[in-house]
Amino acid sequence: MCAPHVIETVKKRIHRRNLLQAAGATTAAASAGCLSTDSPKTGTAAQNPVEFSRVVDLTHTLHKDFPAWFVGGQEMTSRGGRVFTPPAIVDVKPQFEWEHEKVNLNQITYWEHVGTHMDAPSHFSEGSSVEEIPAEDLVLPLAVIDIKARAATDPLALMTLDDLKAWEAQHGPIPERALVAMNSGWAQHVDTPKFKSLDANGKHRQPAMHIEAIEFLMEERNVVAIGVDTFSFDNQHSPGSDVHYKWLGDERWGLENLNNLDDVPPIGATIIVGQPKIKGATGGPNRVLAMV
Amino acid sequence: MCAPHVIETVKKRIHRRNLLQAAGATTAAASAGCLSTDSPKTGTAAQNPVEFSRVVDLTHTLHKDFPAWFVGGQEMTSRGGRVFTPPAIVDVKPQFEWEHEKVNLNQITYWEHVGTHMDAPSHFSEGSSVEEIPAEDLVLPLAVIDIKARAATDPLALMTLDDLKAWEAQHGPIPERALVAMNSGWAQHVDTPKFKSLDANGKHRQPAMHIEAIEFLMEERNVVAIGVDTFSFDNQHSPGSDVHYKWLGDERWGLENLNNLDDVPPIGATIIVGQPKIKGATGGPNRVLAMV
Numbered sequence: 001m002c003a004p005h006v007i008e009t010v011k012k013r014i015h016r017r018n019l020l021q022a023a024g025a026t027t028a029a030a031s032a033g034c035l036s037t038d039s040p041k042t043g044t045a046a047q048n049p050v051e052f053s054r055v056v057d058l059t060h061t062l063h064k065d066f067p068a069w070f071v072g073g074q075e076m077t078s079r080g081g082r083v084f085t086p087p088a089i090v091d092v093k094p095q096f097e098w099e100h101e102k103v104n105l106n107q108i109t110y111w112e113h114v115g116t117h118m119d120a121p122s123h124f125s126e127g128s129s130v131e132e133i134p135a136e137d138l139v140l141p142l143a144v145i146d147i148k149a150r151a152a153t154d155p156l157a158l159m160t161l162d163d164l165k166a167w168e169a170q171h172g173p174i175p176e177r178a179l180v181a182m183n184s185g186w187a188q189h190v191d192t193p194k195f196k197s198l199d200a201n202g203k204h205r206q207p208a209m210h211i212e213a214i215e216f217l218m219e220e221r222n223v224v225a226i227g228v229d230t231f232s233f234d235n236q237h238s239p240g241s242d243v244h245y246k247w248l249g250d251e252r253w254g255l256e257n258l259n260n261l262d263d264v265p266p267i268g269a270t271i272i273v274g275q276p277k278i279k280g281a282t283g284g285p286n287r288v289l290a291m292v
Numbered sequence: 293m294c295a296p297h298v299i300e301t302v303k304k305r306i307h308r309r310n311l312l313q314a315a316g317a318t319t320a321a322a323s324a325g326c327l328s329t330d331s332p333k334t335g336t337a338a339q340n341p342v343e344f345s346r347v348v349d350l351t352h353t354l355h356k357d358f359p360a361w362f363v364g365g366q367e368m369t370s371r372g373g374r375v376f377t378p379p380a381i382v383d384v385k386p387q388f389e390w391e392h393e394k395v396n397l398n399q400i401t402y403w404e405h406v407g408t409h410m411d412a413p414s415h416f417s418e419g420s421s422v423e424e425i426p427a428e429d430l431v432l433p434l435a436v437i438d439i440k441a442r443a444a445t446d447p448l449a450l451m452t453l454d455d456l457k458a459w460e461a462q463h464g465p466i467p468e469r470a471l472v473a474m475n476s477g478w479a480q481h482v483d484t485p486k487f488k489s490l491d492a493n494g495k496h497r498q499p500a501m502h503i504e505a506i507e508f509l510m511e512e513r514n515v516v517a518i519g520v521d522t523f524s525f526d527n528q529h530s531p532g533s534d535v536h537y538k539w540l541g542d543e544r545w546g547l548e549n550l551n552n553l554d555d556v557p558p559i560g561a562t563i564i565v566g567q568p569k570i571k572g573a574t575g576g577p578n579r580v581l582a583m584v
Binding site (some may be wrong): 051052054057059061062097098100102103111112126131135284291 | 341344
């Protein structure tokens with residue numbers, strides 16, 4: 001169920017996309033790899049399997065010590081002033097056990113935004129939850145923006161509009177209906193204190209996205225989703241979570257804690273977001289794969 | 293970490309696969325759509341996106357009333373004789389709320405084997421848990437075996453060896469490294485009592501797989517995984533869970549509660565299993581998509 005303002009936002013976006021796609025609706029679909037361009041269309045299902053060279057796992061393994069913006073089991077105060085003690089990052093509690101049942105089965109508990117995961121629009125807005133995102137939006141052309149050189153010396157580095165323009169100068173316009181991912185090199189730090197890079201005040205630091213880059217992607221390009229290899233689209237440069245509110249508030253979604261972005265090309269891969277379809281979820285752990 | 297007997301099982305399977313692939317290792321990969329056959333291989337990543345016509349969502353939306361082999365919140369006795377009171381099928385408990393935090397975030401709790409989900413080897417063996425399954429095994433050619441006509445009149449219908457042979461007579465051998473899915477038409481019953489089809493003793497009934505069909509797939513074909521559109525590979529014809537023990541006990545895995553199998557062709561689609569990579573999980577809710 002979509003609230004009226006959500007429907008309105010989507011209508012506006014469709015209108016804007018249509019303007020961007022002046023050459024007709026099929027242009028975007030073809031650019032997105034949604035239509036084969038070298039075989040005749042008969043209206044029936046293709047009988048040949050999809051062709052690809054390899055599968056890249058863009059997902060970290062999620063476990064109780066995985067680094068997050070909160071600490072499992074430790075009291076915290078929300079921005080609303082309420083006090084919470086979140087559970088373990090992921091609590092895997094054996095129920096049926098081989099010894100007793102000759103079956104294994106766990107009870108799983110987590111707060112949604114841990115590990116490699118989606119932020120659905122509803123995480124930072126009154127918009128859609130995960131089950132309302134169309135399946136065709138979960139398979140997208142992937143564009144990877146590399147900011148590793150800068151991030152190596154600055155844990156608060158941002159993916160800027162200049163980074164996007166430099167990428168386009170080299171690779172051409174960001175593909176229609178892309179997922180644009182920032183590769184800051186942070187995935188390699190996941191098991192070390194560097195991942196959180198706590199400052200003198202105990203505040204975490206990690207590369208993130210500049211609001212101007214986000215506005216460009218929203219207004220000037222037809223981009224479905226964003227992704228980062230850190231645990232947030234925002235860092236201390238946007239303490240009010242500007243990127244989250246701007247992007248998710250526009251009925252869009254993104255991925256955090258991506259892995260292995262070094263193993264995919266800057267352009268040419270197809271990303272598949274395996275998001276469990278839990279009714280009302282504001283995001284949560286998923287499996288993200290790339291086909292190259 | 294794999295137990296020694298698991299490593300042994302996998303070694304045997306690799307050996308058997310090599311025998312099946314007498315024409316060389318690339319045969320299977322090509323049949324599986326893992327290698328492009330019409331462009332030269334240079335050893336570098338492809339620069340063209342994967343081509344497909346459409347994405348089909350093979351996943352049901354998971355919610356607290358989704359039908360399962362247990363009832364959420366209701367006491368049950370395990371086959372090991374222990375008494376459990378499982379949680380809700382999926383418990384989505386709001387923590388941060390828009391009203392207070394201007395952010396939404398839920399705590400999620402579930403037993404693993406609910407909704408559209410994977411059974412990993414470790415569910416019915418001491419084998420691998422979900423994070424140990426290689427990513428390349430999560431993208432597979434899909435073969436769909438239709439038993440809807442028989443299931444329409446028999447809630448205990450089985451996908452038999454004859455069904456597989458009839459399918460092969462029409463479509464050719466099951467593709468190398470396939471996922472073989474049974475379409476019994478059960479997905480359409482998911483919101484009705486028909487899905488569980490309780491008998492006079494209150495025992496559930498649903499179509500499942502015949503052990504002979506499973507043995508054929510294990511011994512005579514190179515199949516990675518199985519899938520059903522019901523909540524179990526076994527039914528009252530195999531009360532000892534023969535299919536689960538045979539298939540999962542051989543370091544294999546499968547999917548239960550698949551949706552929308554009517555929307556994919558019997559052969560030619562590629563299935564993508566978006567399994568969250570939770571360390572130690574014996575399976576659990578996922579997102580299953582098909583590219584056609």
